[in-house]
Amino acid sequence: MQAQTAENFDKNARAAIDDPVLQGALQNLATTFGTRRKAAIATVPDWEASRESARSIKAEVLGQLDEYLVAFADNAEANGARIHWARDAKEACSIVIALVKERGVEMVVKSKSMLTEEIHLNAALEAEGIEPVETDLGEWIIQLAGETPSHIVVPAIHKTKAQIAELFAEKVGTDREAGVDELTATARRILRQKFAEATVGISGVNFGIAESGSILILENEGNVRLTTSLPKTHIAVMGIEKLLPRFTDLAVFLELLPRSGTGQRLTAYQSIITGTKKTESNEGPDELHIVLVDNGRSKMLAHPVTRQSLACIRCGACLNACPVYQSVGGHAYGAVYPGPIGAVITPQLEGLAKAKQLPYASSLCGACREVCPVKIDIPELLLHLRAEITEGTANGVAADEKVGRGVGERLAFKLYGSFWKTPGRYRFLLKIARATQRLVVRDGKVGSVSGLLASVAPPLGAWTAWRDAPAVAPESFRELWKRELKNGGNSQ
Amino acid sequence: MSARTAMLADIRSNLAKSAPFEALYHHLQPSTRLQKPSVSNVSSTDLADQFATELSAVGGEVYRSSNEEQAIDLITGTLGEIGAKRVAISDMSLRESKAFEGIDLIQDPSREELFAVDAGISTAQLAIAETGTLVLRSSMETHRLVSLVPPVHICVLNTANIKLSMSDVLEELSSKIDPTITFITGPSRTSDIELTLAIGVHGPKRLIVILID
Numbered sequence: 208m209q210a211q212t213a214e215n216f217d218k219n220a221r222a223a224i225d226d227p228v229l230q231g232a233l234q235n236l237a238t239t240f241g242t243r244r245k246a247a248i249a250t251v252p253d254w255e256a257s258r259e260s261a262r263s264i265k266a267e268v269l270g271q272l273d274e275y276l277v278a279f280a281d282n283a284e285a286n287g288a289r290i291h292w293a294r295d296a297k298e299a300c301s302i303v304i305a306l307v308k309e310r311g312v313e314m315v316v317k318s319k320s321m322l323t324e325e326i327h328l329n330a331a332l333e334a335e336g337i338e339p340v341e342t343d344l345g346e347w348i349i350q351l352a353g354e355t356p357s358h359i360v361v362p363a364i365h366k367t368k369a370q371i372a373e374l375f376a377e378k379v380g381t382d383r384e385a386g387v388d389e390l391t392a393t394a395r396r397i398l399r400q401k402f403a404e405a406t407v408g409i410s411g412v413n414f415g416i417a418e419s420g421s422i423l424i425l426e427n428e429g430n431v432r433l434t435t436s437l438p439k440t441h442i443a444v445m446g447i448e449k450l451l452p453r454f455t456d457l458a459v460f461l462e463l464l465p466r467s468g469t470g471q472r473l474t475a476y477q478s479i480i481t482g483t484k485k486t487e488s489n490e491g492p493d494e495l496h497i498v499l500v501d502n503g504r505s506k507m508l509a510h511p512v513t514r515q516s517l518a519c520i521r522c523g524a525c526l527n528a529c530p531v532y533q534s535v536g537g538h539a540y541g542a543v544y545p546g547p548i549g550a551v552i553t554p555q556l557e558g559l560a561k562a563k564q565l566p567y568a569s570s571l572c573g574a575c576r577e578v579c580p581v582k583i584d585i586p587e588l589l590l591h592l593r594a595e596i597t598e599g600t601a602n603g604v605a606a607d608e609k610v611g612r613g614v615g616e617r618l619a620f621k622l623y624g625s626f627w628k629t630p631g632r633y634r635f636l637l638k639i640a641r642a643t644q645r646l647v648v649r650d651g652k653v654g655s656v657s658g659l660l661a662s663v664a665p666p667l668g669a670w671t672a673w674r675d676a677p678a679v680a681p682e683s684f685r686e687l688w689k690r691e692l693k694n695g696g697n698s699q
Numbered sequence: 700m701s702a703r704t705a706m707l708a709d710i711r712s713n714l715a716k717s718a719p720f721e722a723l724y725h726h727l728q729p730s731t732r733l734q735k736p737s738v739s740n741v742s743s744t745d746l747a748d749q750f751a752t753e754l755s756a757v758g759g760e761v762y763r764s765s766n767e768e769q770a771i772d773l774i775t776g777t778l779g780e781i782g783a784k785r786v787a788i789s790d791m792s793l794r795e796s797k798a799f800e801g802i803d804l805i806q807d808p809s810r811e812e813l814f815a816v817d818a819g820i821s822t823a824q825l826a827i828a829e830t831g832t833l834v835l836r837s838s839m840e841t842h843r844l845v846s847l848v849p850p851v852h853i854c855v856l857n858t859a860n861i862k863l864s865m866s867d868v869l870e871e872l873s874s875k876i877d878p879t880i881t882f883i884t885g886p887s888r889t890s891d892i893e894l895t896l897a898i899g900v901h902g903p904k905r906l907i908v909i910l911i912d
Contacts, residue, residue, distance in 0.1 A: 368892055391892070403810065473832055480879055
C-alpha cells in the first residue's frame with residue numbers, strides 16, 4: 208500500500224475494488240457514519256442556518272487572514288505562548304526538531320494531527336534520532352504497521368480487527384485471538400508508560416481563536432489531554448487557516464464538527480488552551496509553542512473558488528458520503544488527504560502535475576457538497592481544477608506548471624463544437640458515423656474501442672472503455688418524420 | 700526577511716490577486732449569528748434532568764444529592780463499591796469537609812501517585828444540559844490530571860451551574876478565559892478498530908457525576 212501515489216490513482220483504484228477486505232471495511236464506514244450523522248444533525252434546530260453561519264465566519268477570516276493571524280499571534284504571546292512561523296513543511300519540521308533537541312529528549316508523544324502527516328514530521332524526527340510515539344489508537348496501529356492513514360478521522364479504517372490482532376501479536380506480544388477491548392487495553396498500558404516518561408508533547412489544532420489567542424482540540428480518547436497536560440513542553444502545529452475571529456464562534460463549529468465527523472453530538476473531550484499556566488500550583492506544561500504553517504495555503508487565497516478549500520474543518524463527512532471514496536478507500540488517492548476534499552487539496556498542495564488524476568476521481572454527484580458542514584462547493588472546485596489542467600490560468604494553481612492535455616484535446620473539442628453548432632455539418636457527421644460505425648458497434652451499442660482504432664486514437668479507447676453509447680440509428684427522427692409526411696402520414 | 704513577514708506578505712499578495720469573494724458568493728452576509736433560545740425560562744431542575752439523561756446516553760453515571768454531606772456519602776459509597784484504596788482529590792473546597800475524614804485522600808498527587816491511584820475526585824464549574832457535558836476551568840480546578848489519569852473520575856457539580864447550551868457556556872467563559880478549559884462528555888472512548896466502541900482507551904473508564912441540588 209505504501210507505494211501508492213496520486214499519479215497512479217486509476218491503477219490504485221482498480222486494485223482497491225478487487226480487495227474484498229477493504230470493501231467490507233468501507234461498507235461498514237459508509238453505513239455506520241452515514242446513519243449516525245443523520246441522527247445527530249436531526250438534533251440541531253436549524254442545520255442549514257448553522258452551516259451558513261459557519262461558512263460566513265470562515266469567509267470572514269479568510270478574507271482578512273493576515274489581520275486575524277497577527278491578532279492571534281499577539282494574543283497568544285500575551286498569554287505566554289511562543290509563536291513560530293513556518294512557510295513550508297521543511298521549515299515547520301526544522302522548528303519542531305530544534306525545540307525538541309533544545310530540551311534534550313529522544314522521544315516525544317504525539318496526538319493525531321493531519322497537518323503533521325502533511326509535513327511528514329514523523330520521518331523528519333526519526334531522521335534526527337527522535338522517536339515520535341503516536342498515541343491515538345488508530346494512528347498508533349498504522350504507525351506499528353508502517354502505513355499511512357486512509358481516512359481523516361478513523362486512520363486505520365482499512366484494517367480489520369483480525370489484521371490488527373495479528374499486528375499486535377507480532378509487535379507487542381498480545382494474543383492472536385484478542386478482541387477489541389483487549390487490544391484497546393494493551394494500547395492503554397503501553398502508551399501510558401510513554402506518557403509517564405515524555406517531557407515533550409506534540410499536538411495539532413482544530414480551531415485557533417484570534418481575539419484570545421486560544422487553541423481548541425477535539426478528541427474522544429483522552430490522548431490529546433494527556434499529550435497537552437503531562438509533558439513540560441507542548442508544541443502545537445497549526446495550519447494558518449484554522450482561525451476563527453471570536454471565542455463564541457466556537458459554538459457553531461462545535462455543533463457542526465462532531466456531528467459531521469463521527470455522528471456524535473459532542474466528542475468526549477474538548478481542550479481549550481490559552482497560553483501557559485498562570486500559577487505554579489497549576490498542572491500542565493510550562494511552555495506552549497504554536498507553529499503556524501503555510502505550506503501552500505496562502506496560494507489558495509488567490510482565487511475565490513480555491514479559497515473555499517481553506518474553510519475545511521477536516522470532519523471527513525465528504526469521504527464517508529462519496530461513492531468514489533466508498534469504492535476505493537483512502538490509500539488509492541496516494542496522498543495525505545483522501546476523498547473529495549483530498550482530490551481538491553492535494554493538487555493545490557503538491558502541484559497539479561503530481562496529482563492531475565485526482566480532480567477526475569469524482570462523478571460530480573454533489574454528495575460531498577451536500578454534507579459539507581461549511582458548505583464548500585467541492586464539485587465547483589473539481590471543475591475549476593479540471594479547467595486549470597486543460598487550459599491553465601494566469602494566477603492559478605497550474606501557473607508555473609506544464610500540465611494540460613495539450614493542443615490535441617482542445618482541438619478535438621473545438622471540432623466537436625463546430626460540427627454540433629451547425630445543422631448541416633451535424634447531419635453530415637451523422638451520415639459519416641452511420642457509414643463507419645459498424646467498426647465499433649456490437650449489439651446495437653458503441654462498445655469499447657479496441658484494436659486498430661484504439662491504437663491510432665488512444666483517447667478514444669480511454670473514453671469508451673467504461674462508457675456505452677447507443678449506435679446511431681439507421682434513420683433519424685427528422686428523416687423519419689419527413690418520409691412519413693411524404694407518404695401522407697398514415698402508414699402507422 | 701523573517702518568516703513571519705514573508706508569510707504575511709504572501710497572504711496579502713494572494714488576497715489582492717483574488718476577485719472579491721463576495722462577488723462570487725453573493726449571498727454572503729457578515730457573520731450570521733445564531734439566536735439560541737434563552738435559558739431564563741428553563742428551571743435548574745429541568746436542566747439537571749436533561750443533563751443526567753444526556754450524560755447517561757453516552758455512558759456517564761449520574762447520582763443526585765441535596766447537600767454536600769449527602770454528596771460525600773455518595774462519593775464514599777462509590778469508592779467502597781469500586782474497592783478504591785488510593786484516591787486522588789483535586790484542590791476543591793469540598794476536600795476540607797469533615798465527612799471525608801477516615802478516607803485516605805491524596806492531595807496534590809505526584810505524577811507517580813496519579814498513575815497508581817484507583818480514582819480521582821474533582822469538581823466541575825459549569826455544565827451543558829443539551830449534551831451532558833462537564834466544564835472544568837483551570838483557574839478554579841488547578842489539578843487538570845486528577846480528572847484524566849485515574850481509571851475512575853468522580854465529579855461533583857452544583858445543579859445551579861448547569862447551562863442549557865454550549866453557546867451559554869462559551870458566553871460565560873468568554874469574560875475571563877482560563878489558561879485551560881476542559882469539556883468532558885462521558886468516559887474516554889474510541890471506535891478506531893472496525894468502528895467498534897471501546898471505553899476507557901486513554902482517559903477514565905468510568906465517569907460518575909454527583910449532582911448537588
